[in-house]
Amino acid sequence: MGRLKGFVGKNAFYASFMIRNVPSAPFIVVNMAFGATRASFPAFLAGCALGVLPKTALVAFFGGAVVAAVSGDGVWTSLILAGVAIVWLGLMLGARELVKRRERASGAD
Numbered sequence: 845m846g847r848l849k850g851f852v853g854k855n856a857f858y859a860s861f862m863i864r865n866v867p868s869a870p871f872i873v874v875n876m877a878f879g880a881t882r883a884s885f886p887a888f889l890a891g892c893a894l895g896v897l898p899k900t901a902l903v904a905f906f907g908g909a910v911v912a913a914v915s916g917d918g919v920w921t922s923l924i925l926a927g928v929a930i931v932w933l934g935l936m937l938g939a940r941e942l943v944k945r946r947e948r949a950s951g952a953d
Contacts, residue, residue, distance in 0.1 A: 849881045851947075856883035858943050860891025865898065865936055898932040 852859045856878070863874055878888050905925050912921040 852878065852881040853883055854950075855943065855946070856881075856887035857891040858939060858946075859883070860888045861895040862891075862936075862939060862943070864892060864895025865932075898928075898935065901928060902932065 860878065860883070868874060869877075902925075905921075905928060908921065
């Protein structure tokens with residue numbers, strides 16, 4: 845538990861960004877956990893703001909893509925939706941790799 849608390853405290857932006865992109869506990873529980881770790885508020889807030897954008901965009905565009913696909917105009921909309929999903933996946937994998945590198949570098953010190 846101490847290791848997790850230390851990680852979140854040192855990496856508030858990355859932890860906040862990542863937790864918003866994976867299914868987890870309700871917002872109130874996550875927010876209380878960040879408060880308990882004494883995470884930096886500006887970093888937490890920035891991670892939250894950027895972390896919710898991909899999911900919000902996917903949900904917003906998905907509804908429109910379904911309607912467009914049903915009406916027969918869904919080719920371009922579906923391609924755009926797929927592109928957004930691929931970019932989102934790339935960002936998540938990139939963030940995961942960055943955190944792993946930082947963890948390895950801090951473990952080597």
